[in-house]
Amino acid sequence: MTHSSTRSDASPAGLFLVTQPGLEGPLAEEARAAGFTGVRAVPGGVEADGGLPEAARANLHLRCAVRVLLRVAEFRAMHLAQLDKRSKKVDWRSILCPEVPVRVEATCRRSKIYVNKAAVQRVEGGVTAAGIPIAKEAEITVKVRIDDDLCTISVDTTGAPLHRRGHKEFVGKAPLRETMAAAFLREMGFDGTQAVVDPMCGSGTIVLEAAEIAAGLIPGRSRGFAFEKMAEGGSLRRRYLESKEGPARAQGPARFFGFDRNDGAIRGARGNAERAGVAGLVAFERAAVSDLLPPEGVAPGIVLVNPPYGGRIGDRKLLFGLYGALGAVLSARFGGWSVGIVTSDGGLAKATGLALDGGGPVDHSGTKVQLYRCVL
Numbered sequence: 268m269t270h271s272s273t274r275s276d277a278s279p280a281g282l283f284l285v286t287q288p289g290l291e292g293p294l295a296e297e298a299r300a301a302g303f304t305g306v307r308a309v310p311g312g313v314e315a316d317g318g319l320p321e322a323a324r325a326n327l328h329l330r331c332a333v334r335v336l337l338r339v340a341e342f343r344a345m346h347l348a349q350l351d352k353r354s355k356k357v358d359w360r361s362i363l364c365p366e367v368p369v370r371v372e373a374t375c376r377r378s379k380i381y382v383n384k385a386a387v388q389r390v391e392g393g394v395t396a397a398g399i400p401i402a403k404e405a406e407i408t409v410k411v412r413i414d415d416d417l418c419t420i421s422v423d424t425t426g427a428p429l430h431r432r433g434h435k436e437f438v439g440k441a442p443l444r445e446t447m448a449a450a451f452l453r454e455m456g457f458d459g460t461q462a463v464v465d466p467m468c469g470s471g472t473i474v475l476e477a478a479e480i481a482a483g484l485i486p487g488r489s490r491g492f493a494f495e496k497m498a499e500g501g502s503l504r505r506r507y508l509e510s511k512e513g514p515a516r517a518q519g520p521a522r523f524f525g526f527d528r529n530d531g532a533i534r535g536a537r538g539n540a541e542r543a544g545v546a547g548l549v550a551f552e553r554a555a556v557s558d559l560l561p562p563e564g565v566a567p568g569i570v571l572v573n574p575p576y577g578g579r580i581g582d583r584k585l586l587f588g589l590y591g592a593l594g595a596v597l598s599a600r601f602g603g604w605s606v607g608i609v610t611s612d613g614g615l616a617k618a619t620g621l622a623l624d625g626g627g628p629v630d631h632s633g634t635k636v637q638l639y640r641c642v643l
């Protein structure tokens with residue numbers, strides 16, 4: 268969380284929407300489009316106004332966020348006694364329930380308070396004074412960050428990271444995270460109306476995100492969240508799940524297409540589509556890149572693909588051939604389509620022979636990937 272915030276001590280409430288570094292821009296756009304206010308991209312995420320209800324809405328509705336932190340206090344802390352005192356002043360019971368345990372994590376940097384464990388103990392003191400139990404394995408986490416003597420205390424309202432939508436039982440090799448697929452679709456200008464093709468779809472992440480967006484499905488509809496165990500959490504879930512949803516919107520014909528040369532991936536992707544309720548909107552077929560053809564009966568749309576790259580799967584030399592074949596097939600057969608290629612390897616992107624522009628680096632489990640784009 269950034270500490271350049273201008274929010275005052277008196278009203279520390281606010282959301283910090285965590286995302287993968289490099290995807291702050293698409294997340295900020297998504298949050299604004301979803302009606303959040305005070306939206307500001309900062310390194311590692313996006314700040315927005317709000318309390319627990321807005322946190323619940325963000326968890327359920329935002330596709331590009333990885334986690335939603337609810338800020339409960341922000342103050343200067345030069346020594347542990349101060350941290351102790353301020354932690355006891357936090358209105359914990361307005362957010363947390365007395366019967367639900369929490370755990371406290373702390374990181375201290377460039378600060379007079381420099382022992383994480385000591386900071387944890389002081390904040391735990393504040394939490395227990397409010398009648399809320401502490402447990403090591405608790406599902407709810409209170410995060411304390413002390414940076415340059417500025418202490419920010421937040422409650423993680425998410426739990427398991429948001430890319431786990433709850434439909435992808437089959438994950439295949441080197442899957443893209445759903446949050447990244449959603450952000451890259453947004454960067455490609457996808458608005459739910461265009462056709463989308465992923466020629467190396469693996470578990471189908473890109474195609475499934477596109478279909479869900481087109482169907483107006485709520486990304487968090489099938490999973491649980493930490494906020495549900497907080498004050499009024501159950502009713503907040505119901506409040507923000509009420510509208511929009513319904514399989515009636517996810518009717519065909521298919522506009523979202525995934526291909527892969529691996530039979531297991533295609534079977535797995537079809538299963539994932541069934542579970543997500545978008546089977547009618549998608550088609551997954553086994554095909555090698557060299558046999559790829561644009562789907563019949565749809566206007567040129569978006570090709571978005573995350574081919575294998577070295578360091579994860581495959582051998583770089585062989586991959587040059589694969590990227591070359593991909594580029595040749597796309598330029599010969601996909602006139603009018605927008606192309607996006609997600610890879611960590613600029614040399615491989617170049618091997619496509621396409622006139623690609625690279626986006627900024629995005630952190631994908633420690634590897635920096637980029638979205639390379641062109642219009643054919």
Ligand SMILES: C[S@@+](CC[C@H](N)C(=O)[O-])C[C@H]1O[C@@H](n2cnc3c(N)ncnc32)[C@H](O)[C@@H]1O
Nearest residue numbers: 442443467468469470472527528529555556575
């Ligand atoms: C990095 S994975 C894609 C992961 C996918 N985005 C997901 O989220 O699951 C690359 C995929 O390319 C497929 N692939 C590799 N060579 C191929 C080829 N010549 N034709 C079609 N698919 C290929 C692999 O089977 C693998 O599923």
